[in-house]
Amino acid sequence: MPAELTLTTSMERAPARAATAEPTWVRALLIGAALAVLALFVVIPMASVFVYALRDGLAACFSAITQSDALWAILLTLFTASIAVPLNTLFGIAASWAITKFDFRGKNILITLIDLPLAVSPVISGMILVLLFGAQGILGPWLRQHDVRIIFAIPGIVLATVFVTFPFVARELIPIMESTGTEEEEAALVLGASGWQTFFRVTLPNIKWGLLYAVIICNARAMGEFGAVSVVSGNIRGKTTTMPLYVEILYNQYELSAAFTIASLLTSLALATLIANVSSDARASRKRLRTGTRNSRRILNEYRTV
Numbered sequence: 001m002p003a004e005l006t007l008t009t010s011m012e013r014a015p016a017r018a019a020t021a022e023p024t025w026v027r028a029l030l031i032g033a034a035l036a037v038l039a040l041f042v043v044i045p046m047a048s049v050f051v052y053a054l055r056d057g058l059a060a061c062f063s064a065i066t067q068s069d070a071l072w073a074i075l076l077t078l079f080t081a082s083i084a085v086p087l088n089t090l091f092g093i094a095a096s097w098a099i100t101k102f103d104f105r106g107k108n109i110l111i112t113l114i115d116l117p118l119a120v121s122p123v124i125s126g127m128i129l130v131l132l133f134g135a136q137g138i139l140g141p142w143l144r145q146h147d148v149r150i151i152f153a154i155p156g157i158v159l160a161t162v163f164v165t166f167p168f169v170a171r172e173l174i175p176i177m178e179s180t181g182t183e184e185e186e187a188a189l190v191l192g193a194s195g196w197q198t199f200f201r202v203t204l205p206n207i208k209w210g211l212l213y214a215v216i217i218c219n220a221r222a223m224g225e226f227g228a229v230s231v232v233s234g235n236i237r238g239k240t241t242t243m244p245l246y247v248e249i250l251y252n253q254y255e256l257s258a259a260f261t262i263a264s265l266l267t268s269l270a271l272a273t274l275i276a277n278v279s280s281d282a283r284a285s286r287k288r289l290r291t292g293t294r295n296s297r298r299i300l301n302e303y304r305t306v
Contacts, residue, residue, distance in 0.1 A: 046267055053264035056257045064258035065265065069238045073246035073262070076154070080242065081222040084161040088218050092169025093211070097203070099170075100177035101185065114170050117163055125163050126231025129156060152234035157242065160228035165221045172214035173207055180206045213277060220273040224266065 053061055064070060095114060099107060117125060131137050133150040143150060150156045184206070188198040204211075226244040233240040237249055243266050250259035 046271075049260055049267050050264050052256065052260040055260075060257050061261045061264075064261040067258070069241070070246065070258070070262060072238050073241050073243045074265070076157070076241070077223050077243045079154075080158050080161050081219055083158050084165055084222045085215060085219045087162055088166045088169050089211070089215055091166055092171075092173055092214060095170045096173035096177050097199075099174055101182055111174075114167050116167075117165075118167050118171075122160075122164050122225065122227030123231055126160055126228035129160055129163070129228070129232050133159075151232050152236065152240060154240065156232035157229050157240060160232045161222050161225050164225050164228050165218050168218040168221060169211070169214040172210055172217070176207050176210040177203075216273055216277050220270060223269060 065074075095110065098104075099111060130151055132139055133143060133156065134140050135144065135151070137151075150159065184202050185198050188202045189195075193201070223242075224244060225242075226248075229242055230245060230248075233242070233245060235241060235245055235249065237246075241249060243262055247259050247262050247266070250256075250262065
């Protein structure tokens with residue numbers, strides 16, 4: 001009997017061993033501790049936001065949301081995210097494609113620069129923009145001369161949000177593209193496909209669920225950004241206040257009901273993001289499972305044929 005067949009037979013006869021050998025009470029204790037921490041630091045604080053928001057009734061909540069300043073903060077938040085997320089998506093796809101599909105000098109430098117906003121405090125990011133585009137900044141005199149206003153205006157808010165959130169898409173797609181390799185793209189090019197056809201018919205289907213997850217996380221970060229936006233916006237109520245900044249203004253002015261109402265709206269957006277994230281992750285897991293099953297069957301059939 002060949003050695004390979006003997007090894008396979010012995011592996012098939014070996015009893016399945018549990019993934020963990022810890023006693024039941026240890027696992028129950030660890031799970032209980034994790035649930036307790038989540039309840040203490042996540043569930044209870046989020047629930048308290050809704051409780052305080054509804055303390056004065058639905059009419060007060062509706063009144064707080066329909067205020068002109070609140071509506072402007074909501075619209076400005078959505079507007080900023082609608083610009084930052086598509087830009088970061090295009091950048092993330094291009095950067096991950098270049099890093100994973102090509103070899104070039106300076107690749108490690110590019111990866112480091114992509115990670116830079118994750119290592120720098122958002123407040124520092126805002127200060128960098130002030131030093132560049134502020135009245136006394138490097139480009140300040142030129143901007144004044146051409147009557148262009150970035151700091152303490154909407155363009156500064158958009159730039160700060162883009163800077164803080166641009167690593168999210170790229171850092172999610174780079175491991176996915178590295179795991180898929182370049183064999184499928186090379187085969188498509190050999191068969192006569194163009195670059196765009198290769199991307200839309202080969203690369204994009206392989207990364208679509210990871211891309212969706214990255215876009216969801218990037219959007220959530222863009223809507224909830226506070227530090228960098230606070231530095232460059234000037235907190236001008238009704239003009240340069242996003243939803244997080246407006247919550248701070250209301251809280252500092254002791255308008256607690258309105259502050260918690262806007263905070264509950266932000267929390268609702270975060271929950272919707274979480275649900276979409278879980279849904280996309282489940283779809284991606286099912287796809288990976290189906291792909292793994294097909295590959296296992298193919299390998300088994302090849303082994304039987306040999």
